[in-house]
Amino acid sequence: MxxxxxxxxxxxxxxxxxxxxxxxxxxxxxxxxxxxxxxxxxxxxxxxxxxxxxxxxxxxxxxxxxxxxxxxxxxxxxxxxxxxINAAFTHRRQRLLAASVSKYCITLKETTEYKLEFLSAENEEFRTDDVLDNVNHVLELLAATPLKVFENEIFTPTISVDFIVARIQRNKAKLDSQGSPELLDEEILHSLKINLAAVVRYADGIQRNCDAFLNETAAFVFNDELHD
Incomplete structure (x- = not known):
């Protein structure tokens, strides 16, 4: 033409x-x-x-x-x-990553809040094996690779996912040392709830930064004008 x-x-x-x-x-x-x-x-x-x-x-x-x-x-x-155009290519993968992590953090936050609510129930005596299943589930969610990639490439939080995982793994090690038949030690339960609350704050902070990044880079999205 x-x-x-x-x-x-x-x-x-x-x-x-x-x-x-x-x-x-x-x-x-x-x-x-x-x-x-x-x-x-x-x-x-x-x-x-x-x-x-x-x-x-x-x-x-x-x-x-x-x-x-x-x-x-x-x-x-x-x-x-x-x-x-170069900026759009550069940000394309990062925007896809941020969008994916934002949705993932919603699941991480809601799941952890549910488990935290479960462990905060009054007049409940938790056995070690009951809690281990919940702890392992949270650790599986935190092991997702996109979280670390987002931290390395886009936003570095004050408390990293590796730090939170290390704290929860210490809780898990104490749970393993107790043995499944025993009732859960209150000190371990208290520490675990603090760490799960940290997971909720982490997920919320990462999600907000994902959304902020998507808004800040919206001008670099491919559109019809770039293809004229």
């Missing part, structure tokens, strides 16, 4: 060149024709040609400058478009 003439630099450059050639040809004709020369110059003037060239110098400079300005403006526009 051909470009519109107003946007075609070659189209306008051709016209400027044509006008420049016509102007030079006109000056030559005037200079060669005695009658026209007398109209353009006084009889006593010796530097008539130089004066005319000086007078036309500003117009000639404008004729030369306009195509240059148009060309530079087109270069700036193309450079900006190229930058936006």
């Amino acid at each position: 051909m470009k519109d003439k107003p946007d075609d630099l070659g189209y306008w450059a051709g016209w400027f060149a044509a006008f420049a050639i016509a102007a030079i040809f006109f000056i030559y004709i005037v200079w060669q024709n005695q009658t026209l020369r007398q109209i353009a110059c006084d009889a006593g003037e010796n530097d008539c040609f130089r004066q005319w060239m000086s007078a036309l110098g500003g117009w000639a400079a404008m004729v030369v400058a306009i195509p240059t300005i148009i060309y530079l403006a087109k270069q700036v526009r193309d450079g900006d478009r190229h930058h936006r």
